[in-house]
Amino acid sequence: MKLTKTLLAGATALALTGSALAEEYVITASADYSGPFADVMPDAMAGLNAMVDYWNAEVGEGLGVSVDLKTYDMRYDSAVVARTWPSILTSDEPIIHLGFGSPDLVTLMGRLPNDKVPMLLGTAMVGLVWKPDGWHFSIRPTYSHEFAGLFNHLQKQGDGPLRIAALSTQNQAGFVDQVNGVKALADQHPERFTVTSTQWADTAPVSLTSQIRSAMADDPDLLLVGGTTAQVIASAKAMDELGQRVPIVMSTHNGLSEVSKGLSLEQLEGFYSAFSFAAPEKEGLPIRDVFEEYKSDGDWGTITAQASAQAILALRVLENAIADVGPGDVTGQAMYDALLAHEYAEDDLLGALPSLDFDNTAPFPVGDIKATAQVVEDGEITAVQSDWFDVPQIDKW
DSSP states (O other): OOBOOOHHHHHHHTOOSSOSSOEEEEEEEEEOSSSTTTTTHHHHHHHHHHHHHHHIIIIIHHHTEEEEEEEEEOTTOHHHHHHHHHHHHHHHOOSEEEEOSHHHHHHHTTTHHHHTOOEEESSOBOGGGOOTTOSEEESSOBHHHHHHHHHHHHHHTSSSOEEEEEEEOTTOHHHHHHHHHHHHHHHHOTTTEEEEEEEEOOSSOSOOHHHHHHHHTTOOSEEEEOSOHHHHHHHHHHHHHHTOOOOEEEOSTTSHHHHTTTSOGGGGTTOEEEESSOOTTOTTOHHHHHHHHHOSSOOOSHHHHHHHHHHHHHHHHHHHHHHHHOTTOOOHHHHHHHHHHBOBOTTTTTTSSOOBOOOTTOSSOOSSOEEEEEEEETTEEEESOSSOEEOOOOOOO
């Protein structure tokens, strides 16, 4: 039976009374200061650092525990991850690793159960790694689940099935998996969702006029482009060229903030970005207030919100591990056990995430999965709604 508790109140009850020395634990994190995400990495790391500083000051001190966050520039490169990880294990002995995307996932997921170090990712999962008994987890469900949450919301606003066209890249397994998950949604809920067509394109296309013409011929309600920023921009330009327009739905890595660097927000009017951590501009968001109080650098935005959510969940897991085994005996195994043994309430996560529950059947939250989305409205990026979207059940595809 899982336990739900008010973590901050528990921290006070667990305060050490007989030791003046804080127990220090290392949490390691992957960064990318010299690869494809170098431009957003300072804000991502600012989010991690601010949450650790908050926790050390307001929670850890009362528990007699401190966290040392150590980051490594993995360059978003699997070879660098593979080369660096053994030394991290021996020199840092981390109790949990905060991963950053596919290179960490594909390189480490097979060895983490033997290393006894759980990994927590801020990026969404893919169905390709939906396997039991792993030590790799994400704060988010699969990309397909996140899209399904938005699609569920949109379908309820209309009549009949929501008609979804998709554009992806056939030789990119992760991108294809997004489409396969949405096809599974439509197959399992045919009265509500229909995939009208799938168009294939390069990750950096020069023109998508032909593909968009084919997609629009089936009269879709929207176009799903979960791959690259370049694909979103080329799709929008093709719609303008053809004089036809439907909303484009994207994720976070290729989302509205990124696309708006290449197109004006006026050109993105009505377009969506779907994900499952709180939209950074959401009103009354406690984690944003914590970041602003404890940050030493960086700006609040999508990548900062994602990293902050990743960090706060890891720190709440540490609190539960301390409660379970004591402040001096936390290990990677204790962190893994605590992640699976407890539920994590939205309030304890500072509103950054919906309430989460994990078990050993999937590398992402299970049970009542939630999502959210941004939309461009009147030339501004805003949250679609303040409440979370319900995500329809999707069986493994």
